[in-house]
Amino acid sequence: MDYREDGSAVWERIVRKLRAAGCVFAEEEARLLMASSRNDSELAQLVDRRVAGYPLEHIVGWADFCGIRIELDPGVFVPRQRTEFLVRQAVALTRPGDVVVDLCCGSGALGAALAALVGRIELHSVDIDPAAVQCARRNIRFDKGLVYEGDLYDPLPVQLYNRVHVMIANAPYVPTGAIPFMPTEARDHEARIALDGGTDGLDVQRRIVAEAPHWLAKGGVLLVETSEKQAPLTADLFTQFGLIPKWVRSEELDANVIIGVRIDS
Known part of the structure; x- marks a missing residue:
């Protein structure tokens, strides 16, 4: 996937790809993935990992819990909203x-x-x-x-x-x-x-x-x-x-x- 476009076009293309993979909150996830990447290549890798089923929190390295940013490593249980x-x-x-x-x-x-x-x-x-x-x-x-x-x-x-x-x-x-x-x-x-x-x-x-x-x-x-x-x-x-x-x-x-x-x- 080529991400060399203006920001809104990139976001829209990522949203479509995440939706196709079954991500319910594709819009917000797309924003987080874009904010967590340093370049087009890294962004493409992050999106591909999410589409492959990796938890978003493991990909970006943190979870929001009770208004606090909790750092997370791959494999560690992701705190649930409930x-x-x-x-x-x-x-x-x-x-x-x-x-x-x-x-x-x-x-x-x-x-x-x-x-x-x-x-x-x-x-x-x-x-x-x-x-x-x-x-x-x-x-x-x-x-x-x-x-x-x-x-x-x-x-x-x-x-x-x-x-x-x-x-x-x-x-x-x-x-x-x-x-x-x-x-x-x-x-x-x-x-x-x-x-x-x-x-x-x-x-x-x-x-x-x-x-x-x-x-x-x-x-x-x-x-x-x-x-x-x-x-x-x-x-x-x-x-x-x-x-x-x-x-x-x-x-x-x-x-x-x-x-x-x-x-x-």
Whole structure:
């Protein structure tokens, strides 16, 4: 494709190519791809990658999440717009100075957004994927929080026992059998470990909820994103491990969050 034309003609040709490839927001994507390229050759490569199914966020190297630019590397889970609902629920429950833990933090988007929206918090973010941890450490400056590499609670300092006020988790919750039916850009270009929640999608959630009461302070809360179908099962997990659950939903974003409170002494 020859891009040596005036800007509006280039944009129109890219839009047509993106639309033909099934890109719903072709107009905005065309603008972002043009803004992210340094010359015609690079622009052609970026457009071709998008047409081939690569996530736009991996191509341009960032995602807009809660009004914050989150840096992303290829293969790292792209924060979804619906997860902004989880952040909003957490913001309403977090006060400056609170100890906050973000499990399965991926690029660090949730913790970075929470710190930006609440102000000073003691933030601890964890992910098992080294590539995600590298991203998170760029998105969460050292003065804003600590990022650990490891499996859920394993790398957290034991000094956090019974001290966490707010715990958030956008853990993988796609059932293994449903992954082949996900959009290509997720299925083929995001780390499987960030998607696969096991046979019923709840394997990682079970581990998170089971240990949460040991880390939460009295009155502390755990917030977990889940699907509408899985929400009753996730709420039952909270009850099973001594947390009082509440299911909140955004119809607009098709987002579901279970909020559990530790009330024992």
